[in-house]
Every structure is written in C-alpha cells, then in structure tokens.
Amino acid sequence: MAELQPCPVLHVYGTRPNKIVDLRQYIRGNRRIGPITRRLSRIPNAGGPDSVDKNDPGSLPPPMPPLSTSVPDKATYKQPEMQEVPVISHDRAKKALLDHIETQCCWGKGAANKITTFENLESSTTYHYTLETFTETRSTQWQMEPFRGQFIDGPENGIPVHPWGIPLTSVEQFRDFETRSMEVPHTASVRPCHRCQAGGFLICAGCEGRGRLYCGMCKGKGRRQQRVKDSQGVWRSGVHKCDVCDGSGKKPCSRCNGTARVTCPSCQGQTRLKWYIQLLVTWKTYKGDHAVGKSNVPKVLVTRVPGTIAFEDVQPMLYPITKSPDPEIMTASARLLAEQKFPHSLILMQRHKIKVVPVTKCEYRHNNKLMSYYVYGLDCRVHAPDYPDQCCYGCEIM
Numbered sequence: 339m340a341e342l343q344p345c346p347v348l349h350v351y352g353t354r355p356n357k358i359v360d361l362r363q364y365i366r367g368n369r370r371i372g373p374i375t376r377r378l379s380r381i382p383n384a385g386g387p388d389s390v391d392k393n394d395p396g397s398l399p400p401p402m403p404p405l406s407t408s409v410p411d412k413a414t415y416k417q418p419e420m421q422e423v424p425v426i427s428h429d430r431a432k433k434a435l436l437d438h439i440e441t442q443c444c445w446g447k448g449a450a451n452k453i454t455t456f457e458n459l460e461s462s463t464t465y466h467y468t469l470e471t472f473t474e475t476r477s478t479q480w481q482m483e484p485f486r487g488q489f490i491d492g493p494e495n496g497i498p499v500h501p502w503g504i505p506l507t508s509v510e511q512f513r514d515f516e517t518r519s520m521e522v523p524h525t526a527s528v529r530p531c532h533r534c535q536a537g538g539f540l541i542c543a544g545c546e547g548r549g550r551l552y553c554g555m556c557k558g559k560g561r562r563q564q565r566v567k568d569s570q571g572v573w574r575s576g577v578h579k580c581d582v583c584d585g586s587g588k589k590p591c592s593r594c595n596g597t598a599r600v601t602c603p604s605c606q607g608q609t610r611l612k613w614y615i616q617l618l619v620t621w622k623t624y625k626g627d628h629a630v631g632k633s634n635v636p637k638v639l640v641t642r643v644p645g646t647i648a649f650e651d652v653q654p655m656l657y658p659i660t661k662s663p664d665p666e667i668m669t670a671s672a673r674l675l676a677e678q679k680f681p682h683s684l685i686l687m688q689r690h691k692i693k694v695v696p697v698t699k700c701e702y703r704h705n706n707k708l709m710s711y712y713v714y715g716l717d718c719r720v721h722a723p724d725y726p727d728q729c730c731y732g733c734e735i736m
C-alpha cells in the first residue's frame with residue numbers, strides 16, 4: 339500500500355503561465371494547505387474504487403495563488419488612465435437621423451429634412467463597466483472501462499499525483515467554457531467486474547433468463563384460428579398449429595436471441611474492469627457588467643454598441659476601480675469583484691474595462707415644438723422614439 343505524499347510540483351497560472359514551483363516551499367507559506375493535505379489522503383490509493391463515497395462530488399478546492407509577483411501589489415498598483423470621448427458635429431447628427439430613417443420601413447424624411455439648425459446638441463457619456471473572471475475548476479471521479487489488456491498505470495509506477503499538480507497545456511484565456519478530462523497518473527488497477535461477478539454475461543431481463551417468451555398470437559396455446567392452404571392449394575379457415583411459435587406456445591426472446599443471457603455492458607464481456615481516477619478540468623469565464631449614464635437611451639441599447647475602451651486592465655487578481663468620472667462605476671466595480679469569488683475554482687485571470695459610449699441629445703424645432711432624438715455609439719446609432727414622421731402615406735391608407 340503506497341503512502342500518498344504531496345506532489346512535489348505545482349502549476350502556477352498568471353502572467354507567467356506554466357511556471358513550476360516547489361510545492362513544499364509553497365505549502366510552508368500557505369495556511370490553506372491543511373485542507374489540501376486532507377484531500378490528498380482521499381486521492382486514489384489503496385482504498386480503490388470500493389472505498390468511493392458516492393455522495394462526494396470530488397471537487398477539489400484549488401491551492402491559494404502563491405505570493406508571486408504576478409499579483410500586483412495594492413499599495414504600488416497604478417490604474418491605467420481613462421481616455422477622452424469624441425463629440426459629434428451638427429452635420430453628423432443630421433446624417434445619423436437620415437440614415438436611421440432609411441432603416442425604418444415606414445418613416446418619412448420630411449421632418450428630418452426640415453431641420454436646418456439644432457437648438458442644442460448636448461453630449462453626455464454612458465460608462466459601461468465589465469468584469470470577467472477566467473477560472474479553472476478541477477474535480478475527480480472514479481471511472482471504469484473494460485480491461486482488454488491495455489497498459490495499467492498503477493501505484494507501483496509512482497505516487498499518485500494531486501489533481502492540482504497535474505500539468506496541463508494552457509487554454510486560450512477568457513474562453514466562455516471548455517472542459518477536458520484525463521486519467522490521473524498512477525491510479526489505475528484491474529478488478530473483476532462487479533456487475534456480472536466476472537462472468538462476462540448478465541441474465542436477460544427481457545425473458546428473465548428463460549430464453550423464450552409467451553406467444554401473443556396463440557395466447558400460449560400453440561394452436562389458433564388461421565387461414566391455411568390445403569393440398570389442393572385452396573385457402574381454408576380453421577384451428578391449426580400456430581405458425582409464429584411453431585405450436586410451442588412460446589417464441590424466442592428477441593433481446594437475447596433465445597440464449598437467456600446478454601453481454602455485460604460494464605465489462606463488455608471481458609470479465610475484468612480497469613478502474614482509474616479521472617480528472618475533470620473546466621475552464622469558465624464569469625461575466626458581470628454595469629452601465630451608468632444620464633441620457634434617456636435604454637442601457638440595453640447603449641451597452642451593445644461600439645464605444646471607446648477608455649480603460650482596460652488584465653491581472654491575475656484585480657482591485658476595484660479607484661478613478662472614474664462616475665462614482666457609481668467604482669461602487670459597481672467593488673461589488674462585482676466581491677461577487678466574483680469562487681472558493682472551489684482557481685482564478686487564472688481577471689479583466690475589467692470601461693467602455694465609454696458617447697450619447698448626444700439633438701434638440702430641434704418641428705412645427706414650433708421642441709423635439710429631440712439621441713445619437714449614440716461610435717457608429718452613430720439613433721434612438722428617436724418621438725420622431726414625428728413615423729408613418730408614411732402607404733401606412734395611413736392601410
């Protein structure tokens with residue numbers, strides 16, 4: 339029975355991906371190593387598949403990120419500067435409205451063409467803050483497959499490696515979702531199949547091991563009313579031997595072809611199983627966002643359009659935004675960062691951005707009435723719910 343020991347190396351993720359550090363050194367400086375060593379004692383070893391607690395999901399809390407230089411120091415960390423946003427001209431404001439009318443099936447250009455000057459172009463900004471947290475989760479579970487003489491990497495080949503110590507090729511950061519599974523080295527063993535008691539077959543459930551089933555055509559009597567040809571070739575009706583069961587009252591079971599047994603689906607007839615610990619790795623990006631702006635354009639519209647990325651930062655661990663023209667963004671940043679904590683996952687990278695979307699309120703006179711619409715986004719989308727010519731002649735006569 340091999341004694342399980344902590345894996346000597348640990349993978350470190352961050353700005354220096356795939357760096358290997360000495361786990362023992364890391365353990366000395368890490369207060370969470372207690373639970374880790376307790377979990378280590380539950381990794382595959384002598385207990386084998388029979389010792390598995392079926393209720394244990396097998397999720398393994400990740401080690402704390404080591405205190406390396408990849409995590410920025412809060413005292414010296416300097417947040418990147420915000421950038422300015424462009425302001426649109428009168429011509430651009432009018433052209434945006436005319437372009438928008440083109441895309442609406444029955445809006446008229448009359449009111450727009452009459453605009454010779456704007457009463458006011460009031461520019462404002464909507465700040466769209468987004469936070470993404472890219473995580474990795476590892477869990478283990480016992481797996482089995484038929485043993486067909488394949489190579490068995492058991493504990494005799496070495497100490498089973500802690501799931502968080504298994505090196506993996508890196509995945510693209512901030513992927514929405516990706517999973518990978520693999521065999522944990524040195525955890526495999528061969529055991530007789532428990533399902534068929536190493537016989538390779540199970541009793542057929544279709545016929546309960548009888549091989550034959552009651553014939554429904556003759557109701558098990560072996561004879562039934564049917565039309566048969568006599569010696570002159572003339573069809574005659576009468577009670578004759580059942581042609582389905584050949585007079586036996588029973589017919590062969592189609593599931594086992596009358597053999598009364600079926601191949602064991604677990605070992606596929608091999609009588610032995612290879613058991614091993616399977617590592618399941620999941621990468622997932624969690625997302626959260628918050629938009630702030632004083633205009634009446636619905637936030638759902640503004641957040642979808644292109645804007646200027648006024649601020650972006652990518653770090654293994656982020657601190658809340660400390661500089662923003664709108665304090666609500668700083669509050670949202672702190673709240674979302676507090677929400678995106680995952681005790682059962684390792685945070686590989688975090689990214690937050692502030693997209694600045696310019697919004698211009700364009701005020702004009704139409705029949706002596708002050709009207710307005712909004713131009714928003716770098717591609718000058720228009721939000722004009724009160725535009726006067728929203729129904730053309732064609733619509734009115736319909």
Ligand SMILES: [Zn+2]
Nearest residue numbers: 542545591594
């Ligand atoms: Zn059967």
Ligand SMILES: [Zn+2]
Nearest residue numbers: 553556580583
């Ligand atoms: Zn029959």
Ligand SMILES: [Zn+2]
Nearest residue numbers: 531534602605
């Ligand atoms: Zn079996």
